[in-house]
Amino acid sequence: MADGLRLLPYGRRAILVGAPDARSRRALTRWLSEQPLGAVQVVPAEVTILLDVSDPSVSDDDARSHLSRVARRLRDVDLSRLTEQPLPETTPTVIEVRYDGPDLRATADSFGLSTEALVDWHTGSPWTVEFLGFMPGFGYLTRADHQRAVPRLESPRSAIPDGSVGLAGLYCGIYPRSSPGGWRLLGQTDHVLFDAAGRGATLSPGDRVQFSATR
Amino acid sequence: MSSLEVLRTGPLCLVEDLGRPGRAGEGITVSGALDRRSLAQGNRLLGNMIGAPALEVLLGGLHVRPDQDALVAVTGAWCPLTVDGADVPFGTAVPVRRGAVLALGRTERGARSYLAVRGGFSPTGDFGGSWSRDTSSGIGPEPIGAGDRIPIGRQHAGRPLVAGVLPATQPPGEVTLRLTPGPRPDALDAADRWLLATKAGVISAESDRIGLRIKGFQLHGQTSDGASEALPLGAVQAPPGGELIVFLADHPTTGGYPVIGVVDLRDLDVLAQCLPGQHVRFSLRPVPRY
Numbered sequence: 001m002a003d004g005l006r007l008l009p010y011g012r013r014a015i016l017v018g019a020p021d022a023r024s025r026r027a028l029t030r031w032l033s034e035q036p037l038g039a040v041q042v043v044p045a046e047v048t049i050l051l052d053v054s055d056p057s058v059s060d061d062d063a064r065s066h067l068s069r070v071a072r073r074l075r076d077v078d079l080s081r082l083t084e085q086p087l088p089e090t091t092p093t094v095i096e097v098r099y100d101g102p103d104l105r106a107t108a109d110s111f112g113l114s115t116e117a118l119v120d121w122h123t124g125s126p127w128t129v130e131f132l133g134f135m136p137g138f139g140y141l142t143r144a145d146h147q148r149a150v151p152r153l154e155s156p157r158s159a160i161p162d163g164s165v166g167l168a169g170l171y172c173g174i175y176p177r178s179s180p181g182g183w184r185l186l187g188q189t190d191h192v193l194f195d196a197a198g199r200g201a202t203l204s205p206g207d208r209v210q211f212s213a214t215r
Numbered sequence: 216m217s218s219l220e221v222l223r224t225g226p227l228c229l230v231e232d233l234g235r236p237g238r239a240g241e242g243i244t245v246s247g248a249l250d251r252r253s254l255a256q257g258n259r260l261l262g263n264m265i266g267a268p269a270l271e272v273l274l275g276g277l278h279v280r281p282d283q284d285a286l287v288a289v290t291g292a293w294c295p296l297t298v299d300g301a302d303v304p305f306g307t308a309v310p311v312r313r314g315a316v317l318a319l320g321r322t323e324r325g326a327r328s329y330l331a332v333r334g335g336f337s338p339t340g341d342f343g344g345s346w347s348r349d350t351s352s353g354i355g356p357e358p359i360g361a362g363d364r365i366p367i368g369r370q371h372a373g374r375p376l377v378a379g380v381l382p383a384t385q386p387p388g389e390v391t392l393r394l395t396p397g398p399r400p401d402a403l404d405a406a407d408r409w410l411l412a413t414k415a416g417v418i419s420a421e422s423d424r425i426g427l428r429i430k431g432f433q434l435h436g437q438t439s440d441g442a443s444e445a446l447p448l449g450a451v452q453a454p455p456g457g458e459l460i461v462f463l464a465d466h467p468t469t470g471g472y473p474v475i476g477v478v479d480l481r482d483l484d485v486l487a488q489c490l491p492g493q494h495v496r497f498s499l500r501p502v503p504r505y
Contacts, residue, residue: 008398009503011477014447016398043239043445045469050445054245055236056480057266064503071505132242133443133469136352140443177353194242196342196354201241 005079007071013063014052015071020079022047022130022142027082029205035073038066044131044205046140092126092210093203095174097165099213101185107150107167119213122186126208127172137176137194137201141209146170152182163189165211176201217283218364219332222316225276228359230336231329233266235345239468245448246349246464249424249487250327253291256380257331260288260308267335267370268346270359275322277330285311285367286333286375292325292488293382307379308333325385325488333375337368350424351465384485389415389494392461392486393479394451397502402475407434411497419458420491425467426452426460427486429495433457437473446470449478461486 004020005028019025029044032051039058043050051070053063099119108118127141150167157180160166164175166183173183176193193202203209221228231254234247248254248271258267270277275294288308289296296303297318303309311317319328338346340356348355359365394411396403403411416431437453445468446452452460454472461478462470463486478486479500489495 007505008400009395009505010398011395011447011449012479012500012503014398014477015505016444041237041239043468045444046442048442048444050239050447052239052445052447054239054448056233056245056247056251056448060480068505131469132240133445134242134467136242136354138242200238200243200343205240 005074005077007074010050012060013067014050015067017049017051017074019047019049024079024083025049026087026130026206027085028077028079030087031077031082035070037070039063040066040070045133046131087206090206090208092208094210094212095189095191096212096214097187097189099187101164101166101187103166103184104186107184107186110150111148118186122172123211123213126210129203129205129207129209130171131205132201132203135176135179137203138173139193139203141172142170143172146172150184153184156180156182160185161188163191165189216366217281217285218366219285219336220280220282221359221361221363221365222278222280223276223361224359225272225274227273228277229271229348229350230268230338230356230359230365231271231347232268232335232345234347234464235343238343239445242468243343243354244349244351244464244466244468246347246355247345248329248347249464250291250329250383250484252481252484253327253329253383254331256306257288257290257329258335260290260306260376260378260380261286261331261333262371262373262375263331263333263335264370264372267331267368269329269331269336272319272328272330273326275319275328277319278316279330280316281311281313284313287311287317288331289319289328290331290380291328291383292322292385294322294328295320304379306382308375308377325383326490327487332367333371335368335370337366337370349465351467383488385488385490385493389496390485390489391496391498392482393500394476394497395479395500395502396476398474402437402473403434407475408499410434412499415494415496416459418489418491418493418495422491424463424465426462427489429459429461430457432459434475437475439471439473441471443469443471446474447477449480449483450474451476451478463487
């Protein structure tokens with residue numbers, strides 16, 4: 001059994017894999033993407049990965065044998081060796097943002113920055129898509145130098161417009177479509193994050209995103 | 216292409232099939248019919264592919280008129296059925312002549328009936344190989360309204376069956392849900408287990424296709440650091456308010472509240488037919504070992 005890796009049975013058709021930190025979760029997600037998984041889907045989040053047989057046409061018994069096979073492979077993983085391998089650096093996707101969000105000034109104040117300096121910081125280097133969740137195409141983006149947790153709004157907005165770019169916790173996110181939400185909104189983009197006519201989510205875990213300020 | 220004209224609908228009418236599993240990594244939930252068994256039964260009766268799209272009709276009240284002779288079947292929650300005012304049987308293949316009006320009356324037991332048509336429905340708005348309407352994200356065909364013409368597809372696989380099926384059961388007394396505790400071993404303490412094994416809860420009116428809410432279990436073993444993590448279908452969240460939420464087909468792919476366990480997939484079909492006020496019990500199952 002790999003050090004620090006926990007395999008938690010999650011109902012009869014899933015296992016939740018607990019990783020010690022985001023770094024090992026990243027490495028493990030990548031390793032899983034190279035394994036034969038059968039009907040098991042891999043859904044990464046902050047420090048966990050859900051191995052889930054979500055297709056209801058697969059019986060509980062079959063789900064169990066698929067999961068057992070993946071669990072056996074996971075037990076043989078050497079996490080320390082996995083995390084030594086650097087993740088490949090992909091060419092960043094450029095996302096153009098109009099920095100005119102309703103929370104831009106207050107967020108800049110809380111960072112002790114001018115709004116211009118906050119925009120410079122936000123566009124200063126690429127962010128990485130850690131995982132997707134919440135709604136189709138919603139990516140949770142991180143950057144090594146973003147370590148100051150941004151509190152969510154005390155009372156969430158009832159409708160955040162699609163394309164809104166915001167911060168919450170240690171993440172940056174972009175709303176693919178309008179939704180209620182409590183993220184602090186810095187600006188707005190026309191970039192398509194979810195293509196309901198075909199491709200689906202346009203960002204994937206591991207992708208890099210370079211924000212760029214437009215008028 | 217032949218189609219079905221919608222003359223009126225009840226509170227909610229959606230196109231659903233077996234959903235789009237396997238895409239939670241993109242934030243796309245499985246969606247699909249809440250009572251999958253009844254959807255499959257309807258398709259089987261008509262010789263359709265098992266997951267052909269049908270109409271999920273909440274509480275009945277749907278009137279439709281085909282523009283060509285059609286073969287239909289209504290399964291799931293029982294409701295009175297007529298064609299041009301004459302009674303026709305529930306749970307079996309029924310021919311409807313071109314121009315005749317098929318009416319689903321008010322649901323008398325259960326919540327959701329399924330109107331399947333030979334060939335399945337094929338409206339615009341499909342995504343990822345599925346016609347399911349995901350009410351949380353808005354993916355899939357728009358909700359059905361009066362005046363819509365829903366095209367009929369070609370998803371048949373064989374001949375229609377000369378057979379009938381029983382309506383979905385909604386026990387008048389209590390429903391028992393099989394619950395596998397987890398994912399965390401301390402998800403339920405001894406007192407919580409005792410409560411879940413001995414008390415009954417009540418389904419609350421705030422239930423929908425995203426989650427079914429159950430009142431009456433004040434558990435206390437749950438803690439969570441609030442970190443987002445992915446959830447399987449049937450996961451039961453225990454947010455601080457005291458209600459339990461059983462995640463159904465349109466559930467968000469991630470969540471941050473503590474989870475106490477997962478309801479068996481086959482019991483979700485029964486839950487789909489439960490109305491607010493229904494009493495619910497849990498029976499705890501052993502946790503699988505891997």
